[in-house]
Amino acid sequence: MxxxxxxxxxxxxxxxxxxxxxxxxxxxxxxxxxxxxxxxxxxxxxxxxxxxxxxxxxxxxxxxxxxxxxxxxxxxxxxxxxxxxxxxxxxxxxxxxxxxxxxxxxxxxxxxxxxxxxxxxxxxxxQGDVVVTPSLVELTEVLDRRAALDLTDRQRDTVAGRARGRSWRDIARSLHITESVAREHYSAACTKLRDFLQGASAADIERALGIGPDDVLGAG
Missing domain, CATH: 3.40.50.2300 (Response regulator)
Structure with missing residues (x-):
């Protein structure tokens, strides 16, 4: 437990x-x-x-x-x-x-x-959650569009809402779910972002972001 x-x-x-x-x-x-x-x-x-x-x-x-x-x-x-x-x-x-x-x-x-x-x-x-800033929410959208994160529809919708500055209440209302459920979908998407970044090679990340070899990440 x-x-x-x-x-x-x-x-x-x-x-x-x-x-x-x-x-x-x-x-x-x-x-x-x-x-x-x-x-x-x-x-x-x-x-x-x-x-x-x-x-x-x-x-x-x-x-x-x-x-x-x-x-x-x-x-x-x-x-x-x-x-x-x-x-x-x-x-x-x-x-x-x-x-x-x-x-x-x-x-x-x-x-x-x-x-x-x-x-x-x-x-x-x-509590063990992954917390990201609006700039990283936008990065999550980019990686999802490039099929790197495998977000669910609900996770994708909550990420899109937060990237555009919408409140939890507004997102929950538009998706016909509670605010707590919206936060859970968002937290799951953030965790997928971190897991991808930690598990992928530098080359995989560069490829997913559409940048050239070693442009940003180097070999680290």
Missing amino acids: TAVPPVVPRVVVVDDNTVVRRAFGVVHEGLDVVASHATVEEYLAAPAPCDVVLLDLRLRGAGGAVGPMQGRPAIRALTDLGRRVCLYTDESRPLVLALCLRSGAHGVAHKSDPPELVTEAVRRVA
């Missing part, structure tokens, strides 16, 4: 911005921030148990220098430890975020999102 996640997810914040680290738990009252660190290395040195690691995609060292572990290597290090990772970032380029899902991230939340949306994203990641 699958364990029921806690009502208030335990979160570790990894962000090089001191203000973000200090204020995140205050602004997002529905989350329990159990620790915060400026680098992934700090957390790995003393990894507090948690349900989600909220990870800034780009971490800077002292004086603005690029830190030794960030991006995909940081995601892999945290998931190897058994942690669920939700990115907390300003990055919006679909292929960059797709690579993060490919590396094991469970979700993406933007720093510009309202606190309630970030809180919801973290809760869903804690």
Whole structure:
């Protein structure tokens, strides 16, 4: 039987911005921030148990220098430890975020999102869902049109609705289903996206997206 996640997810914040680290738990009252660190290395040195690691995609060292572990290597290090990772970032380029899902991230939340949306994203990641941004929803549509994801009709309809900014209520009404069922279809589509990105080779992904060999993904 699958364990029921806690009502208030335990979160570790990894962000090089001191203000973000200090204020995140205050602004997002529905989350329990159990620790915060400026680098992934700090957390790995003393990894507090948690349900989600909220990870800034780009971490800077002292004086603005690029830190030794960030991006995909940081995601892999945290998931190897058994942690669920939700990115907390300003990055919006679909292929960059797709690579993060490919590396094991469970979700993406933007720093510009309202606190309630970030809180919801973290809760869903804690529950094992895959959470994607609107830019990745559009990528899901592209891959589905190229027959890479094998979405059902309902999954396709909910993805199309979210890609166009429609509310859950509007989508559910048009499909004659409940909002919770609409969310389930959407979550299943997001999971298929992540599974495809993690299971396919770089060449398969490039082919599905219609780009040239090694244009974006390289050999990673």
